[in-house]
Amino acid sequence: MRIILIGYGVVGQSLTDIFLQRKIENLRNYGFNPKVVAITDRGGAAINTKGLDLKRIQNIKKREGTVAADSVFGHTQMSGQDIIQSIEAEIMIEATSTNITTGEPGISNIKTAFNSGKHVVTTNKGPLALSFPTLIELAEHNKVLLRFSGTVGGGTPILEFAKKCLEGDRIKEIHGILNGTTNYILTEMAEKKITFEKALEAAQRLGYAETNPAMDIDGLDAAAKVVIIGNWIMNKKFTLKDVDIVGIRDITLKALEIASKKGKRIKLIGSIDGKPTVAPKEIERNDPLCVNGVLNAVTFVSEYAGKETIIGRGAGGIETASAVLRDLLDIKHHLANKILS
């Protein structure tokens, strides 16, 4: 299966690690033989229609900072969209970094892929948060698949789990801790009795938070995931601008102490129960949703099965890459059935 990988950051590099490490198992167990025909990063691209040597590309990336430095297969002039349009492949993986204001270049990359008949796996939340209904419609119209397991829950199969809960049942509400960074900060504040600023600094030191942490602490990342879950699982058509969002900047130690005395904890909760919201809320300490540190948790309230909660690590390069692999295998399976039918 030929793959174009757009964006070669932590997730992309982890994915090529998995391809190299799991080559034999992937082939033997799933008949999956990925051929990465193009990789792009900020510096340009590396292209080989016969399939790039991933070990070589990884070394060049580490040494030179860009895959475009490859003396044989490197290109500095071609844009991601040029490549998506002109290089033959079955799949485009959109792994550029999230832009929550415009969704670009992700949205254009995904549309170009659809237009040229390529299936898409995205780990980029921006395009989905801003135009989920549009992208789903375009995928169906172009008869291609769009997969995005890696956008919610990292390696934890939250979306797949929800789809399972759905079979023969109806999900009424969803509540979740969808952002590991804010959960880490809130946990640190409550347990170590330190201020928001101190906890944020610690998170940044450990690499859990970005230098510009707005996307996490203002609740935008969690809200993007609410959009994805709401659209995909509950079939509600809405985008980021429809979500009421409150971040955690204003959470005080005092508020945490009051909650603690009542046997509760304050968590940043994304909910879809009527109107989609993201806001800090008090929840019972023994609620299965009440996880600590960088963990994520989501509770699905089904009509018959009741509450079901899934807990797991929400982010990380290799975790997200494993979700991409899951999506790729799913697409491979779909295509094989379609070709043979």
Added chain:
Amino acid sequence: MKIIVMKFGGTSIGTGENIRNVANIVRNNSKKGNTVVVVVSALAGVTNQLIHEAEEVKKGKEGRIQEFIKELTEKHLETINNAIENKKLKEETKHSVKNIIEELEKILIGIYYVGELTLKTKDQVLSFGERLAALIVSAALRDVNLESQYFTGKEAGIVTDSKFGEANPLMNFTTHQVIERIKPLLEKNMVPVITGFIAANQDGVVTTLGRGGSDYTATILGVALDVDEVWIWTDVDGIMTSDPKIILDAKTLTGLSYGEAAEMAIFGAKAMHPQALEPAIKKHIPVRIRNVFNPKNPGTLISEGAEVESKEVVKAIAMISDVSMINIRGAGMVGAPGSYAKIFKILGKNNINVMMVSTAVSEANISIIIRRNQLERAMSTLEIALLGSDLSNKITSEDDVCVIAAMGANMKGSSGVASRIFSAVAKKRINIHMIAQGSSELNISFVVKERDGPIAVSAIHEEFNLNK
């Protein structure tokens, strides 16, 4: 006294000088008392240019139209300057060329505004190449004092179905009309010049004949007018025993049967497309391939029963490069009905043409030859569909191979041919990767590494004394 349809391809009329040469060939034959019907392609390169420009204009590049029209006009006017001596005739022809190109310009502008290029419109655009060429060639014939008139395929009466881009002739309807419109001219000693490749459906909408091209027009007219021979004028002496670039002393074949000629399609552009040969086969009309730059050479005659006249079992050897071999292995294919069908269906759905197939009766593997530029797509699709299923566990490919094809109608029924071929190859220590022989027994094909190809070809060429 013979009636002959003569088709001249793009290179034969590539320049004004070449067109004068063509005019002389026609005049000489006419002087000998033969009746000649001329079929022409577009000037060399024009057809590709027309398609390319129409595609560009469709994408919204209006600025190109004027530039292209200017270029196309200049090209044809220059050709006229060199092809025609008579001043009045020259001016007349130039005037007509400008009128025709003006019409093309309008169509291109239409494509620009509508932003679409359907197969129907594409056929319309393509027809201009042949129309311009026929006009000029007809004038050049008049310039050497022959009576001539030019026709589009439509005007000559060739009627097809409405499969734009690769239309098929309605032979009886066509015959009726061609006899009505062209035959009277022949009786008046007139040389009609007819556009190749171009025809029209029953509503008079322009169609093109697809893969057979102008050769197809020639054989269709040959059948309709019940001519004695169809001559395909090209830039080589005829069909050769092998590629002269590989075998320096390769020889021109004097005679081939229709069946052999159809097999020779793999020799590429120098041979005839089997579809173009089809009408001639049905009506037993001999087809001759001749060299416009060496008209003394009688060329290669394709006719019925030619195999009986010659004694060689192997007549020609071709090497087909730019191919790749795919090997599919899997115990799951053994005794499983429909497993090969699945493989071909996968390739067919992806528009990949299978050129050659070979499989052992054990059924545990199958080897397939396809065009090299389709290898990546073929491999990817086959892997997606087959790997992980119980059908196959291993798909490999080799892209440094070539196919060698030894061809000759007398192979049929004669024993020991294969053994002679493979011994000759084995003596050169060349390993054979795959073998196939169709039940027609006109052809044995096998696969070797590309670097070994020329050695294998010359070994067989020598073994069967084709240079003698």
